Amino acid sequence: MSPTTDRFVPPLIRRLRSTATLSETVVEAIRTLPVSLRSYEPGQEILRDGERPACCLAVVDGWVSRLKFLPGGGRQIIAFHIAGDLPDLQSLHLGVLDHGIAALTPCTVARIPHEALRELSARLPELAAVLWRESMIDAALFRGWLTANGRRSAYGRTAHLLCELSLRQRAVGLSTGRTCPMPLRQTDFADAMGLTSVHIARTLGALRKAGLITLQARTLTIHDWDGLCEAAEFDPAYLHLKSVDR
Numbered sequence: 001m002s003p004t005t006d007r008f009v010p011p012l013i014r015r016l017r018s019t020a021t022l023s024e025t026v027v028e029a030i031r032t033l034p035v036s037l038r039s040y041e042p043g044q045e046i047l048r049d050g051e052r053p054a055c056c057l058a059v060v061d062g063w064v065s066r067l068k069f070l071p072g073g074g075r076q077i078i079a080f081h082i083a084g085d086l087p088d089l090q091s092l093h094l095g096v097l098d099h100g101i102a103a104l105t106p107c108t109v110a111r112i113p114h115e116a117l118r119e120l121s122a123r124l125p126e127l128a129a130v131l132w133r134e135s136m137i138d139a140a141l142f143r144g145w146l147t148a149n150g151r152r153s154a155y156g157r158t159a160h161l162l163c164e165l166s167l168r169q170r171a172v173g174l175s176t177g178r179t180c181p182m183p184l185r186q187t188d189f190a191d192a193m194g195l196t197s198v199h200i201a202r203t204l205g206a207l208r209k210a211g212l213i214t215l216q217a218r219t220l221t222i223h224d225w226d227g228l229c230e231a232a233e234f235d236p237a238y239l240h241l242k243s244v245d246r
Helices: 003-017 024-031 114-123 125-151 154-171 186-193 197-209 225-232
Strands: 036-040 045-047 055-061 064-069 075-081 100-103 107-113 179-181 213-216 219-222
Touching: 003 024, 003 036, 003 055, 003 107, 024 125, 055 114, 064 186, 075 125, 075 186, 107 114, 114 125, 125 154, 125 186, 154 179, 154 186, 154 197, 154 219, 154 225, 186 197, 197 213
Parallel strands: none
Antiparallel strands: 036 107, 045 100, 055 107, 064 075, 064 100, 179 219, 213 219
16 A cells, blocks of 8 residues: 555544444455545634535544634534544535535545545445445434534533544544543534533533543543433434444
8 A cells, every 4th residue: 555545544444344344345445546635733724615625535633623604703613523534525416515624633634536436436336335324424413413402401412522522532443441532622612512611611620520521631531431421311323333332
């Protein structure tokens, strides 16, 4: 494999295998995809709302967000993405991007030409099915966020997001036990959950005082998984992971 392929393929395969069974034929086909890599700094735009991208993105390392900017200058984060995720797979079929994508941390992103993905999917229906499944899981994540943000308290929705991000990282080998990276700023949490930074600080403090978590040095440690799940009313079914704690 080329150096680019060496970096691009492993996280993507780990992500796809966390939700589906991949044949070696599909894995080898993914290795043949022509990709280019680009690095971004925190806050840097990767794609803008309204763009007509010719490539799909795959996160190689770091964190990115999908977001909408409001006319008054505010923003709503609609998803967080980690290594292996395909944050704009829908652009393969929808010509105009209806949201932006930006770096949350220093990150590397692979660009996969739409034409190459379409050709490979046409030749390999199994790959097409895997990509379709990823799109459906992406929609399930949106439903999970909508329910959490619309009907849970600040305490519950914060606990829910921490449960989700912990499990998603665990599924692709980015966590150790119940400790995982958590590079989000209070403003990131706030813009994802429709709360103020002050409210987020108080809520995280309450979770800490309850003995459920510690969040420091950009690292999350969950001390009481069952307690955190209870606070979140967390059911991981919407993540559609092959192996999760239930």
